[in-house]
């Protein structure tokens with residue numbers, strides 16, 4: 001898995017609340033049995049005027065010239081709620097988004113981010129709004145001044161004006177992202193414990209193991 | 215130390231507490247479906263890994279399959295066939311039980327798993343689908359995951375999870391006539407918002423919960439994810455044990471007796487401490503319906519489209535304005551004045567036999583308003599057959615409903631069949647998100663009774679006016 005340590009990027013504000021994973025990638029875009037090829041379907045319902053021709057909707061934030069190359073999304077409360085589809089994260093990543101900053105996230109989406117090297121950052125509504133305001137105010141300036149800096153080691157987001165905001169993340173997800181860990185491989189190192197648990201469990205809950213019809 | 219039911223089940227499944235602060239939780243059962251499960255199985259194959267206990271893994275075809283009579287691998291959804299055939303292939307390769315298209319056990323994953331006795335009280339069960347929380351209605355500790363986590367569960371039989379906080383939601387009192395568990399959950403989310411349970415697992419308790427049938431409990435827990443909960447659970451009782459008994463994959467003989475003895479101990483200790491508690495007087499709940507694009511936009515059916523100027527903050531106001539625009543509504547309009555184009559009874563929320571009986575009770579001897587597309591999709595092939603044995607299919611068809619094969623169908627738009635551009639739909643499903651049921655479709659969530667009544671009236675209607 002791709003590591004996440006530090007990142008500088010253009011942030012695009014999409015502060016709508018309750019943006020669900022159907023909106024991040026509509027079901028009709030999930031045409032293949034794969035983890036790839038979903039970037040084009042990202043926000044398809046909002047991003048294109050016509051779905052078939054893929055004509056960009058000029059009003060949608062990611063289509064605006066000042067946000068070209070955006071790799072950070074500033075989002076509203078409950079971002080990524082709804083369907084568990086991991087495609088939402090794959091689509092964001094393929095599009096180039098490395099981090100989403102929001103006041104809160106859908107729980108399954110949050111976990112899916114961690115497992116794909118995308119950093120979900122929880123900051124208060126006020127701070128996310130402040131970051132958005134700054135980014136919007138910088139539109140007329142040189143591109144670099146629109147950059148937001150993220151440092152996962154220190155747990156800090158630096159706004160374009162240099163103000164810094166600390167964020168919290170649990171040690172588990174933090175480790176996974178910093179080290180780009182293969183979780184399955186890591187868990188398999190606990191095989192002896194899993195074996196022992198299962199052995200004991202067979203005694204304790206035999207009905208779990210006596211599956212009829214199989 | 216007194217413990218909650220959730221803590222007890224959690225603790226019993228902890229294989230190890232890991233250095234990173236998460237717990238390694240043992241997973242008893244895994245359920246897959248053709249849309250997400252296939253990706254996990256393929257990925258395991260490609261990585262050259264092995265499923266640890268394939269006999270504990272099940273799969274069904276529900277998300278992408280068509281629901282027209284006489285269906286086959288071909289789907290209206292372009293490329294749907296790839297998912298169906300890939301699932302079949304991967305399931306054989308992996309050695310897991312698949313309930314294929316023509317299998318009498320086929321159906322929507324969260325309808326099938328209790329029906330077949332795969333979800334049981336006290337088991338941990340995961341599925342790459344957000345509505346896995348449904349199974350809390352049986353007293354299972356079940357939650358939705360992504361497909362990478364599903365791979366982890368398949369290969370290691372465990373998941374790394376941080377324990378959520380625990381909230382009790384108590385429904386005290388009795389339910390009024392025409393009010394169902396769907397209305398209870400819509401009332402809860404409408405009152406406490408779509409993020410009201412973020413960070414929590416919920417235990418539903420109280421007299422009203424004990425009074426609910428198991429099927430109604432499954433409906434209630436189904437929408438816990440719409441409340442942002444990690445999952446929901448209801449302590450198993452005699453009704454639960456009766457429900458499970460004799461199901462195809464439920465334990466038998468001595469194992470059954472051992473299981474029952476264990477299940478009877480699955481309750482929260484009377485002095486257990488919850489991190490949070492909500493108490494609702496069930497008598498206050500009316501039939502509910504949603505007006506907007508979030509389940510939190512739920513109001514009593516006798517209510518009016520709300521005014522955004524009364525919103526509590528700017529972001530809420532903006533989202534309300536956007537929802538009003540999308541739904542083409544004006545503040546102050548009575549919900550029961552809204553004409554509908556379509557009516558849908560189906561989905562893992564409300565497509566079980568008891569739901570179909572309630573709807574049929576209203577439809578019997580009546581006709582759907584002309585021009586309305588009305589569809590009933592039973593939640594499983596078994597539900598469909600049981601309904602047909604009672605003659606419910608004829609009641610639906612005589613009223614003007616289409617009677618379909620089981621599947622997720624138009625609960626969500628997969629690229630095939632949909633309700634169509636800007637059509638207004640009254641629906642027994644769980645999500646009223648933008649374009650969830652088709653491009654710019656306008657969905658109003660409600661109970662099957664309300665859907666049936668509305669189909670007859672041609673507008674959103676109060677089911678109490680139609681109950682015999």
Ligand code: SF4
Nearest residue numbers: 345561562622625626
């Ligand atoms: S019926 Fe709808 S909500 Fe339920 S599993 Fe299928 S698509 Fe998801």
